[in-house]
Amino acid sequence: MNLVSIRIITADIKRLVHFFEKATGVTAKWSTDDFAELITSSFTLAIGSTRTLAFFGEGVAQPAANKSIIIEFLVENVDDDYRRIKVLTTDVVQKPTTMPWGNRSLLFRDPDGNLINFFTPVSAEAIKKFF
Known part of the structure; x- marks a missing residue:
């Protein structure tokens, strides 16, 4: 599957x-x-x-009502993407931050309020997992 x-x-x-x-x-x-x-x-x-x-x-789905899903994108350089994203939205939830599991993560909301995560693996273990 x-x-x-x-x-x-x-x-x-x-x-x-x-x-x-x-x-x-x-x-x-x-x-x-x-x-x-x-x-x-x-x-x-x-x-x-x-x-x-x-x-x-x-009643199957309701737009702009999500509070439980994060849509995640693996990106080449989250810090570079942050410069572009902060121009697109004022709803940045978390500026690029290195997480304990080794990904550098940027969280923001799209215009409907959906939570989006752009991340770049930075630790050796995280890099190994994705590349």
């Missing part, structure tokens, strides 16, 4: 896709006006408008 994507449901798909394009440097592939994907070599971040929920049934 392989986890291949996470989908975020939003009431403002254009705003959220634009944010993630700027944050990640990845251009979204739009399938319809209500569905876009940011595709990387290892993972896809899918973004769907609330109109896509009609296919799943009433």
Whole structure:
């Protein structure tokens, strides 16, 4: 089994896709006006408008209501990315900080309030785990 994507449901798909394009440097592939994907070599971040929920049934998901998931991106240099992210959002939860498990981590929220983690392994053990 392989986890291949996470989908975020939003009431403002254009705003959220634009944010993630700027944050990640990845251009979204739009399938319809209500569905876009940011595709990387290892993972896809899918973004769907609330109109896509009609296919799943009433009350299945609620946009901008997440308080339990962190979407994590392995980045080359979290300190370099921080300079770009702090221009995109004022909602930086944690500036780049080296965590006890060996990753340097930047936590921020996207425009819908979803928690995003950009991290770079910096300890020998963390580097070994990811590279």
